Amino acid sequence: MxxxxxxxxxxxxxxxxxxxxxxxxxxxxxxxxxxxxxxxxxxxxxxxxxxxxxxxxxxxxxxxxxxxxxxxxxxxxxxxxxxxxxxxxxxxxxxxxxxxxxxxxxxxxxxxxxxxxxxxxxxxxxxxxxxxxxxxxxxxxxxxxxxxxxxxxxxxxxxxxxxxxxTGPGFLADGPRKTMGSPAELLAVGALTDQKNYPMMIEAAAMARAKCPDRPFRLRVAGNGAIRAALQEKIDSLGAGQVVTLLGDCNNVAELMREADIFVNASHYEGMPIAMLEALQSALPVVATNVAGTRELVRDGENGILAKPGDAAIFADAICRMLSSPQDYAKMSAAALEEGRKYxxxxxxxxxxxxxxxxxxx
Missing domain, CATH: 3.40.50.2000 (Glycogen Phosphorylase B;)
Incomplete structure (x- = not known):
């Protein structure tokens, strides 16, 4: 054809x-x-x-x-x-x-x-x-x-x-992850658009740094878009430059997934996000908002944590909950990989x- x-x-x-x-x-x-x-x-x-x-x-x-x-x-x-x-x-x-x-x-x-x-x-x-x-x-x-x-x-x-x-080739992990790094690597992937609600994610990351100071982490955001300058201004205004980095367009997402410990997504809504599928295949537990498209992939407490959409304080709590649960991390990673294999x-x-x-x- x-x-x-x-x-x-x-x-x-x-x-x-x-x-x-x-x-x-x-x-x-x-x-x-x-x-x-x-x-x-x-x-x-x-x-x-x-x-x-x-x-x-x-x-x-x-x-x-x-x-x-x-x-x-x-x-x-x-x-x-x-x-x-x-x-x-x-x-x-x-x-x-x-x-x-x-x-x-x-x-x-x-x-x-x-x-x-x-x-x-x-x-x-x-x-x-x-x-x-x-x-x-x-x-x-x-x-x-x-x-x-x-x-x-x-x-x-x-x-x-x-x-x-x-997903395409190159993401499926050989097995689940056992432990998080220190600092833990959080990764977000997606176009810098209003749908993805990056301002709330950045605010939540700044809050999480204060809420769980004994669990150091850094958040990297792969993607580009019209609101990049505004997001950088927000990072600077919150003094979160040591925690949040905007990477811009990346052609090495599979490598970034392998380097990461946790995948994060703060969207207002989704369809079935390809980046999240890639994360699950990479055995990454997910912290995300409980919205359409995401809740079909992430089961709260099993392969990730779902948070109320639009609330930075609750999303920060979800990040801290994941970072503070090393005993559950390997279990969530295994469940993420099991879910990812379906796609x-x-x-x-x-x-x-x-x-x-x-x-x-x-």
């Missing part, structure tokens, strides 16, 4: 990492995989170096890459014309849209092949009426978690298929290919 996957830009976000990994699996299975970004990374303020690296990874794994338009991504007419040219040139058997804007452009371009769509979060960032307007364009939706499936079911009558996310790329890619083949034959 010729499979075209559509993303907003080539970035290090979870959805883009998943698409990159899936493309490699599709190519390995003998399919023609083309990943197309709607616009260059620079248009939306993303790192062009990361864009180059991600495209190179996809192409090294046998896939192809492209950028739909170099113009303003808000230009629907220009985008639709470029999309029509892409469809005529490539003649795909199936298209998988990983952004709502791509579905809109496909509708305006008059797409005639099956379209699969994934919404990668448990909340909507666009008016729900778009589901109704684009209902005839999408053949099936992929729900990446139970809560994502429930959201889709409440907004559209189109078929919904649950396919959970998966294999071959299972995820196989489920996608089965869906594509069924729709292409219909």
């Amino acid at each position: 010729k499979i075209v996957s559509l993303i907003t830009t080539f970035t290090s976000g979870g959805a883009e990492v998943l698409v990159s990994n899936l493309s490699g699996a599709f190519s390995a299975a003998g399919h023609d995989s083309l990943v197309v970004a709607l616009c260059p990374a620079s248009i939306v303020g993303n790192d062009t170096r990361t864009e180059t690296e991600q495209r190179a990874r996809i192409e090294a794994a046998g896939g192809r890459t492209g950028i739909l338009s170099t113009g303003d991504r808000r230009n629907l007419i220009g985008g639709a014309i470029a999309m029509r040219r892409l469809l005529r040139r490539e003649k795909p058997d199936v298209i998988h849209a990983h952004t709502i804007r791509a579905i809109l452009l496909l509708a305006l371009a008059g797409v005639s092949v099956p379209v699969v769509a994934t919404h990668h979060n448990s909340r909507l960032s666009f008016p729900p009426m778009l589901f109704r307007l684009l209902g005839k364009t999408v053949s099936a939706y992929v729900g990446i978690s139970d809560e994502c499936c429930d959201l889709l079911a409440s907004k559209t009558g189109t078929e919904i298929v649950k396919i959970v996310n998966a 294999r790329l071959d299972y995820c890619a196989g489920a996608h290919l089965q869906l594509y083949e069924r729709l292409a034959k219909a």
